[in-house]
Amino acid sequence: MTSALSIKKSTFNDIGGFNESIISGQDLDLLIRFGLEKTVVFNPAITCYYDKTVQNSLSKENHQESKYMLFNSFKDEEKNNSSLHLYLTLNRYSLAIQCKRAKNKTTLKKLxxxxxTSLLNWKQRLLLHTPSSLVILLKKIHLFLISKGVYISSYK
Structure with missing residues (x-):
């Protein structure tokens, strides 16, 4: 599942639209730039799902380095914006777990x-210190539990 964003076309143009130089994460970049200038309200309702059967979908590819650079492009803004700092911290955590699952040691080491970590809960801190092989196994267990109707999250 994913989130959806709805904004006026004039506002979209005012904040510069999509940054087409970004391979993956144009939506995150747009959302962050929008949030720096406007008020963002999140609705927790599921509004759409990824169709993982689509061939050549960006959601199937690993773009950890691209996302790492994207998150770091807001370093200056993050210093004076605690909400942005929390948002980027959680995204960096998520990216670190993706790097562990993809065995991308290069990006993980920089990330x-x-x-x-002071903004993460104990489960998230534990997973950051867990070896990649165990994170991969835990994800398989996680997916099995979901198939049985049990949902456990490191975010709760």
Whole structure:
């Protein structure tokens, strides 16, 4: 599942539209730039799902380095905006877990020192220190539990 964003076309144009130089994460970049200038309201309702059967979908590819650079492009804004800092910290955490699952040690090594672990819960901190092989196994167990109607999250 994913979130959806609805904004006026004039506002979209005012904040510069999509940054087409970003391979993956144009929506995150747009949302962050929008949030720096406007008020963002989230609705927790599921509004759409990824269709994972689509061939060549960006959601199937690993773009960890691209997302790492995207999150770091807001370093200056993040210093004076605690909400943005929390948002990017949670996204960096999520990216670190993706790197562990993809065995992307290069991006993970750069990313880990930049995560403000004081903003993470104990489960998230534990997963950051868990070896990649165990994170991969835990994800398989996680998916099995979901198939049985049990949902456990590191975010809760």
């Amino acid at each position: 880990l020192p930049e995560i403000d």
